[in-house]
Amino acid sequence: MTIKSSIFSKLETQIPIQAGTAFTCIILLLVLLNSACIERKNNEPSKPKMVRKEQKENIPTRIKQDTILNSVGAYVNKHLFTAYCKTGYNTFVMNDKGDTVYQDSTYSSEIKFIDFNNDGYQHILIDYLTNVPGIQDLLLYDKQENTFQKIANFQDFPNSIRIRNSNYYYSYHRSGCADMNWDSDLFYIKNYTAVKIGNINGNQCHDINIKDGIYINKIHKGKEIQVQKLSINIIEKYRDYKWGFIAQYWKKNYQTFGNVGH
Numbered sequence: 313m314t315i316k317s318s319i320f321s322k323l324e325t326q327i328p329i330q331a332g333t334a335f336t337c338i339i340l341l342l343v344l345l346n347s348a349c350i351e352r353k354n355n356e357p358s359k360p361k362m363v364r365k366e367q368k369e370n371i372p373t374r375i376k377q378d379t380i381l382n383s384v385g386a387y388v389n390k391h392l393f394t395a396y397c398k399t400g401y402n403t404f405v406m407n408d409k410g411d412t413v414y415q416d417s418t419y420s421s422e423i424k425f426i427d428f429n430n431d432g433y434q435h436i437l438i439d440y441l442t443n444v445p446g447i448q449d450l451l452l453y454d455k456q457e458n459t460f461q462k463i464a465n466f467q468d469f470p471n472s473i474r475i476r477n478s479n480y481y482y483s484y485h486r487s488g489c490a491d492m493n494w495d496s497d498l499f500y501i502k503n504y505t506a507v508k509i510g511n512i513n514g515n516q517c518h519d520i521n522i523k524d525g526i527y528i529n530k531i532h533k534g535k536e537i538q539v540q541k542l543s544i545n546i547i548e549k550y551r552d553y554k555w556g557f558i559a560q561y562w563k564k565n566y567q568t569f570g571n572v573g574h
Contacts, residue, residue, distance in 0.1 A: 386425035388434045388453050393460075395423040395436055403438060405451070405460060413459045414451060428452070429474065429501070436460060444485055446471030452504060465506040469499055473559070475566055482562045484555065489517035496558045498569055510569040511536060512561065514554060516544045528561075530569055 385394035392408040397420045404415040414436075421441045425434040428450060436451040447470050451460035466472075469483035480500050487493040498510030513527040524544045529536040550556030 382423070384423050384425065386434045388425075389455055389458065391458060393425075393436075395425075395438075397423060405436065407458070414462065416449070429479065440467075444470055446483075446485065448472070452501070461504045463501060463504055463506055465508075468508070469497055469506055472499075475562055478566065480562075480566045482558065482566075484558060487513075489519075492517040493519075494554065496562070498562055498566055510562075510566070512558060514544065514547070526557075 379399045381397050381399060383394060383396045385392060387393075393405055393413070395403070395405045397403050402415065402417060403420045403423065405413050407413055416438075418440065420438045422439040424437050424439075426437055427433060428435045428437065429452070433453040433455065435453050438449040438451070440447045440449075447467055450463040450466045450472075452463060453459075454461045469481070470485045472481050472483045474481050480498060483497045483499070485495055487495050493516070494514045496512040496514075497508050499506050499508045501507070509531050511529045511531065513529065514525075515522050515527070516524050518524060526542040526544055526546065527538060528540040528542070529538050531537075547554040547557045550560065552559070
């Protein structure tokens with residue numbers, strides 16, 4: 313054996329041993345790094361879950377108990393009055409000093425200021441949602457007290473209309489049979505009370521108990537006294553049908569029901 317071959321033989325036995333040792337060290341280092349990463353991940357605080365946008369939008373919004381649903385204001389005799397309707401079915405009217413001059417626990421679908429009796433002042437009409445259309449309350453302005461007074465019995469006269477150039481009014485309401493039976497009442501307002509003095513009763517439903525026709529009555533001390541009976545066919549002569557007949561009849565005849573108005 314030569315010196316050269318002896319050296320190469322020694323190197324061949326040493327190189328595999330050194331390579332195996334290095335490979336083992338690399339494996340151990342990778343295992344240690346992986347364990348450190350797992351431990352760090354486990355120790356990190358958990359992040360809060362994100363709420364999807366569409367889920368947030370579906371969350372209902374609660375209306376506060378004092379939410380104002382609608383309001384309207386007007387100057388009356390140089391004083392500002394504002395009428396409100398709130399959740400919880402509260403209707404109230406406030407003056408320009410912040411005082412409540414009227415309050416009711418009934419919900420109103422609409423509140424409006426209007427010169428109801430043509431006296432030059434704005435009054436308040438309060439509409440209600442009922443199975444009978446046109447049910448309202450009327451608050452007349454009291455200039456002596458600078459406030460509003462509720463008219464008693466006014467809800468008994470739905471869809472009230474003032475007869476021009478007078479202090480009389482008439483109403484209209486259905487009385488059954490899909491509005492084939494109906495009534496219109498003549499009234500006036502005195503001492504903040506609606507007083508009934510006349511009635512037109514229309515029947516066109518072929519009822520067994522009453523013959524079709526128009527029955528006109530005066531009201532005396534709370535009792536009806538029939539003064540006229542007309543054929544139901546008369547309403548066909550008017551362009552506005554029964555409403556045209558009612559308006560024309562009261563306009564021509566309201567004074568014959570007693571000069572008891574203002």
